[in-house]
Amino acid sequence: MSPTVRPFALDLSTPLSTADGEITERRGFLVGVDDPARGLGEATPLPGWTESFDACEAALRNPPAAWDRVDDALGDGRPATPAARHGYRLAVLDAAARDEERPLSAHLADRGGFEAPADTVPVNATVGDGSVEDTVAAAQRAAEAGFDTAKLKVGARSLSTDIDRVRAVLDAVDLAVRVDANGAWDRETASEAVEAFASFGVEYVEQPLPAGALSGLAALRGRGVGIAADESLGEHGVGALLAADGADVAELKPMALGGPDAAIDAARRLLDTGVDPVVTTTIDGAVARAAAVHVAAAVPDVRACGLSTGDMLVTDLGPDPSPTVDGAVRVPEGPGNVGSSFDGCLRD
Ligand SMILES: [Mg+2]
Structure with a gap:
């Protein structure tokens, strides 16, 4: 059909x-x-x-x-x-x-063999690259908006500057901090970064090495800070990541994995192997963002997810069905993903 x-x-x-x-x-x-x-x-x-x-x-x-x-x-x-x-x-x-x-979340929870889904999902604020002062200011705005967790983009500046940025945020703001290097570092720099961030109590270091470096990621684990895979999962898939013991945390992007069902199946496999899934969008429209929220709601006790991306769009498919309030997104309650509220989009 x-x-x-x-x-x-x-x-x-x-x-x-x-x-x-x-x-x-x-x-x-x-x-x-x-x-x-x-x-x-x-x-x-x-x-x-x-x-x-x-x-x-x-x-x-x-x-x-x-x-x-x-x-x-x-x-x-x-x-x-x-x-x-x-x-x-x-x-x-x-x-x-x-x-x-x-709701779709209930359908997906059944599929994954999980308990009843959550009504809300915690989300992280994203703090982009910037000076120490700009980074602290952005983190303060996130805390004032009710976020408990911030993801700081690192890797665009020297490691010593990134270390200063992260330390300044942890000193100034009461937030859990995770960092995302988007594969920017070589093994030596990544090793130094992991050592420093472990000593600060950073939650996890995401993609410290390029996507292909699965064994390198594995070698960075167990040093006092979590290692998260994002681009590595996109390039190699869940099976290869698990076979390499490459991560403590895996970023699941339903759009890149092939669907909400594929994301739930991946979450089940990860949890069965002791790896924590975190669900993130690929900066999608309101319909796919809501679906990612349903996926995250179905994952038991999910960590803060990267689902607060609606404000990265000036125009959208319709009113946000899962807006961010106090550092969490509410899971749409109606039947299905967004109920019938977007059906008109197909006819316009
Ligand atoms: Mg990432």
Whole structure:
């Protein structure tokens, strides 16, 4: 059955640097199915993490038969077009949850073998690169807005400056701090960074080494601070990350993994192996952000997630169904993902 596919473009509040250079908008597709109920999905490809916009559209216009089954597990197979699969599978899962008259989070919790999902999900504030003073000011604004956790971007400056930035934030603000180097460091710098951040009580160091360095990540574990994988998971998948013992924490991006179902299956595998999943968006529209919130709500006692990204868009698919309040997002309560509130988007 071919889904209804409608392209959209959403303006970013500030340009985003990607594997294909800077982008100023997020282009994607709304996806509609009508079996067994009406279902709505979103496919928003991101260069470096998923297929291209054109490949996404081609896959959506002619979805592989294997995508049709609600209980279809991805296993170790990583989809060639994860954003397209996400859009289609979200529509199918939304239809199933709406037919069951329960939230998508409950449907996904059942799939993962988890208890009842949470009503809210803690989220981190993101603090970009900046001077020591600017970093502290941004962290203070996050604390005043009610966040308990901040993720500081590091790796763009010298390690000694990044250490000063992190130390200044921990001295000035009562926040849990995690840092994300986006693969910027070599092994020697990463080793020094881990030693320093462990002594400060940083929660975890995300992607201290380039995506391909799974054994290098493994060697950084057990030194007093958690090691998180993000780009490594995108490049190698959950199976390879687990086989390498590469991380204490894994960032799950449903859009890059191939769907909310693939993300829940990955969360189950990670938790069974003692790795903590954290759910993050790929700076998506409101429909996919809500789906990521449902995924996170289904994960028991999930750590603060990277789901507070709606304000990175100037325009959106509709009113935010899961706004951030006091450092948490509320899980949409209606049946399915966002209920019927976005159905009109497909008809406009
Ligand atoms: Mg990251």
